[in-house]
Amino acid sequence: xxxxxxxxxxxxxxxxxxxxxxxxxxxxxxxxxxxxxxxxxxxxxxxxxxxxxxxxxxxxxxxxxxxxxxxxxxxxxxxxxxxxxxxxxxxxxxxxxxxxxxxxxxxxxxxxxxxxxxxxxxxxxxxxxxxxxxxxxxxxxxxxxxxxxxxxxxxxxxxxxxxxxxxxxxxxxxxxxxxxxxxxxxxxxxxxxxxxxxxxxxxxxxxxxxxxxxxxxxxxxxxxxxxxxxxxxxxxxxxxxxxxxxxxxxxxxxxxxxxxxxxxxxxxxxxxxxxxxxxxxxxxxxxx
Amino acid sequence: xxxxxxxxxxxxxxxxxxxxxxxxxxxxxxxxxxxxxxxxxxxxxxxxxxxxxxxxxxxxxxxxxxxxxxxxxxxxxxxxxxxxxxxxxxxxxxxxxxxxxxxxxxxxxxxxxxxxxxxxxxxxxxxxxxxxxxxxxxxxxxxxxxxxxxxxxxxxxxxxxxxxxxxxxxxxxxxxxxxxxxxxxxxxxxxxxxxxxxxxxxxxxxxxxxxxxxxxxxxxxxxxxxxxxxxxxxxxxxxxxxxxxxxxxxxxxxxxxxxxxxxxxxxxxxxxxxxxxxxxxxxxxxxxx
Numbered sequence: 001x002x003x004x005x006x007x008x009x010x011x012x013x014x015x016x017x018x019x020x021x022x023x024x025x026x027x028x029x030x031x032x033x034x035x036x037x038x039x040x041x042x043x044x045x046x047x048x049x050x051x052x053x054x055x056x057x058x059x060x061x062x063x064x065x066x067x068x069x070x071x072x073x074x075x076x077x078x079x080x081x082x083x084x085x086x087x088x089x090x091x092x093x094x095x096x097x098x099x100x101x102x103x104x105x106x107x108x109x110x111x112x113x114x115x116x117x118x119x120x121x122x123x124x125x126x127x128x129x130x131x132x133x134x135x136x137x138x139x140x141x142x143x144x145x146x147x148x149x150x151x152x153x154x155x156x157x158x159x160x161x162x163x164x165x166x167x168x169x170x171x172x173x174x175x176x177x178x179x180x181x182x183x184x185x186x187x188x189x190x191x192x193x194x195x196x197x198x199x200x201x202x203x204x205x206x207x208x209x210x211x212x213x214x215x216x217x218x219x220x221x222x223x224x225x226x227x228x229x230x231x232x233x234x235x236x237x238x239x240x241x242x243x244x245x246x247x248x249x250x251x252x253x254x255x256x257x258x259x260x261x262x263x264x265x266x267x268x269x270x271x272x273x274x275x276x277x278x279x280x281x282x283x284x285x286x287x288x
Numbered sequence: 289x290x291x292x293x294x295x296x297x298x299x300x301x302x303x304x305x306x307x308x309x310x311x312x313x314x315x316x317x318x319x320x321x322x323x324x325x326x327x328x329x330x331x332x333x334x335x336x337x338x339x340x341x342x343x344x345x346x347x348x349x350x351x352x353x354x355x356x357x358x359x360x361x362x363x364x365x366x367x368x369x370x371x372x373x374x375x376x377x378x379x380x381x382x383x384x385x386x387x388x389x390x391x392x393x394x395x396x397x398x399x400x401x402x403x404x405x406x407x408x409x410x411x412x413x414x415x416x417x418x419x420x421x422x423x424x425x426x427x428x429x430x431x432x433x434x435x436x437x438x439x440x441x442x443x444x445x446x447x448x449x450x451x452x453x454x455x456x457x458x459x460x461x462x463x464x465x466x467x468x469x470x471x472x473x474x475x476x477x478x479x480x481x482x483x484x485x486x487x488x489x490x491x492x493x494x495x496x497x498x499x500x501x502x503x504x505x506x507x508x509x510x511x512x513x514x515x516x517x518x519x520x521x522x523x524x525x526x527x528x529x530x531x532x533x534x535x536x537x538x539x540x541x542x543x544x545x546x547x548x549x550x551x552x553x554x555x556x557x558x559x560x561x562x563x564x565x566x567x568x569x570x571x572x573x574x575x576x577x
Contacts, residue, residue, distance in 0.1 A: 036501065051397050054390035058450040058532070065451045072445035072455075080441065102342035109339040145562040147520060149527040149535065150555050153542030154367055158359030163346050168360075221328055224335065233434040240436065240528045241543075247436075254440055266437055273432035283331055287324045 082267065083260035090264065093249060097268050100245040103163065104231035107170040112224050115140075115178035122183045125194040125212060126204050137183070144176030148234060152241045161243040169238050170231055181223050182216075190215040218287040225280035232273055363548055371552035375545055376537060381557055388526060388533035389561070392519035394454045399461030399518075400511050406462065407469035408495060413478060423466070431463040435521050439529045453531035457521055461514050468510040472503040512569050519565060523558060534558060 055062060121128050122136035151169040159165040190212045197211045239247020246265060253262040309317040373381065409415050409423045439456030446452045480498045489497065526535020534554060541550040 047397060050393055054393045054397075057390040058387055058394065058454070060394060060450045060454055064446070065455060068442070068446035068451055069455065072442050075445045076441065099346070102338060102345070105335060106339040106342040109335050141563070141566075142559075145559050145566070146555055147523050147527075147535075147538070147558055149524055149538050150367075150542075150551065150558075153538070153551060154363055154548075155360055156542070157363050157546075157548070158356045159351065160356075162349055162351050162356075164348065164351065164353075164356070217328055218324065221331055225331075236434040237436045237524050237528055241539075250437065250440075259444075266433055266441075269434065269437075270429060270432040274428060277428070277432070283327060286327045287331075 079259045080263040080266075081260065082264040085258070086260040086264040089261050093246075093261075093265055093268055096246045096249050097265075097272060099163070100235050100239065100247075101232060101272060103167055103245065104170065104228055104235050107167055107174055108224055108227045108231055111171050111174035112178055112220065112227070115175050115182055116220065118175075119179045119182035119186060120208060120212070122179065123186045123212075125186055125190055126208065136179070140176050140179035140183075142176070143172050144180060146172070146176075148173045148238060149241065152238050156242055163244050165242040166235060166238045166244045169242065170235060173234070174227055174231060178223060178227065182220065185219045185223070186212055186216050189219055221287060222280075222284050225276075225283060229273060229276050229280065232269070232276070236269065366548045367552040367555070369552075370549050371556055372549040373553050374547055374550055375541070376550070376554075381534065381537065381554060384532075384534040384537050385557055385561055388522045388535060389519060391450060391453055391457065391522040391526075391531070391533055392515055394450075395457035395461055395522075396511060396515040396518050398454065398458040399465055399514065400507075402458070402462050403465030403469055404507075406466040407473055408499075410466055410470040411473035412470075413474055413476065413481060414491075414494070414499070427463040427466045430459055431467075433459075435460045436525060436528050439525050439531065443529060448530060450532065453522070453525050453529065456529075457518055457525065460521070461518055464517075465510065465514055468514075469503075469507055472506040472510065473499055475506070476502050509573050512572050516562070516565050516569055520562065 054060070118136060118140070120126050122133050122140070124133070148169055151172045152165065155165045155168050159168070193211045193215050194207055197207045202210070235245055236247040236250065239245035239249075240251045242248075243251075246269065250262055250265045253259070253265065311317060376384075406423060406427065410420050410427070412420065415423075435456060438459045439453055442452040442455045446455065476499055480502070481494055484494045484498050522531075522533055523535035523538065525531050526533040526537075527539040528535075530536060530539075534557065538551065538554050538558075541547050541554060
């Protein structure tokens with residue numbers, strides 16, 4: 001009797017299990033919100049771990065960091081304000097600022113010219129050999145990714161504390177950046193008109209001058225304007241390492257603890273950068 | 289010419305030749321004289337003029353250019369062809385690289401969190417225009433000051449070390465990401481926001497249920513791009529402000545030991561790290577899009 005009962009029970013159980021197997025499982029349709037919540041929680045945990053490890057490695061004092069912020073602001077409000085001594089140095093600061101601005105314009109224009117001709121070998125539009133195109137990309141990646149600090153140090157050995165040290169250090173980095181940017185721009189902007197020109201039987205030189213240059217010129221000018229602004233900021237750093245330009249002047253005042261003059265340098269840089277940004281944005285609005 | 293002849297034969301009389309603009313030598317002008325073309329030409333002209341003026345007025349201090357260039361070439365050969373560690377070890381360099389990586393990561397995390405709330409104040413589709421204007425100009429000011437100067441300014445207040453470096457780097461990342469994030473938020477469909485508003489959702493509900501989910505992919509791409517920049521900046525800051533990490537090693541090798549081979553070795557380590565980051569960034573961008 002008992003065994004029969006057990007068998008019956010077992011059969012019933014099997015039946016139920018079979019039905020269960022056929023029926024759609026509710027677990028498979030987890031709600032979108034649950035998935036989203038899970039992803040966010042995981043991402044948050046990952047970030048938290050990264051944060052903790054980073055803070056430990058760099059010996060970053062989280063509370064001290066937050067505490068130092070108001071301290072820094074208070075210090076800036078008290079000390080970091082141009083005084084009379086600083087104003088008497090305005091003319092020398094302005095002349096150095098002018099020099100830095102001219103260097104970054106000159107660097108950007110030279111680098112853009114070189115990078116443009118170099119990038120022509122790297123684009124698909126000119127139909128150069130794929131191996132050549134790849135080489136161009138690798139060379140550009142090399143120049144772009146070697147830190148500008150290294151370029152500055154290397155040049156410092158032979159050029160000394162000269163304006164050309166800063167010039168070439170910025171030149172190499174800008175050249176690498178712009179080559180990549182120009183390759184992407186040319187591929188993106190001029191693909192259709194280049195195809196049309198090739199179809200009419202134009203040579204690659206004709207295609208470059210009548211198709212590539214006119215169609216990608218607005219983008220290129222926009223990139224040049226952006227790089228001028230970036231280079232003014234980077235030339236401050238390069239200037240500190242190579243003892244040239246406005247960076248050197250800031251470093252000099254800073255190390256002498258003449259914070260009034262140092263603050264005037266910062267204010268001058270800010271005005272210059274914002275002025276260039278405003279002009280660039282106006283030009284960009286017209287040409288794009 | 290056949291086209292021109294065909295034009296003459298049209299029933300409506302239009303002389304195309306009257307409307308063609310020609311150059312003095314008789315060629316047909318193919319480019320329209322538009323405001324944008326004129327602006328481009330003018331911009332290029334001004335930039336080239338400034339470049340020439342710059343080269344003419346720079347103080348070269350009577351440097352022997354060929355000698356210096358040849359010297360640099362020889363040094364570059366030593367730097368890139370014979371890398372060798374003398375003052376540091378493999379393990380130490382990798383540890384310093386990790387420190388630089390962590391500096392970049394910390395400042396990106398801080399920057400991203402602050403920038404998210406900054407972007408909410410800035411995005412045209414949700415923010416008050418007055419508040420947005422004030423935030424934007426504040427951010428533009430922060431961006432205009434070079435990163436290294438922020439770090440040096442905070443070094444005075446917070447002392448030499450990672451705190452000054454991280455805060456300095458965070459300032460710049462913040463301003464960069466506020467711009468990027470607010471542009472991503474502005475691209476969210478206006479209908480979604482309106483629908484949520486109509487159903488009575490609060491501001492934070494709109495932010496976390498509509499804005500964040502639909503722009504998070506773009507934001508992630510931007511954040512990772514900024515992390516790459518922060519890594520490079522952390523190297524520079526380490527070199528110029530003594531904030532530690534591999535940048536400081538670079539500075540010591542170049543300016544204290546004058547050891548090109550050591551400089552070369554560290555350069556290769558940095559190069560490898562940056563290229564790995566770039567590959568990861570490209571992957572992330574591809575999956576996100």
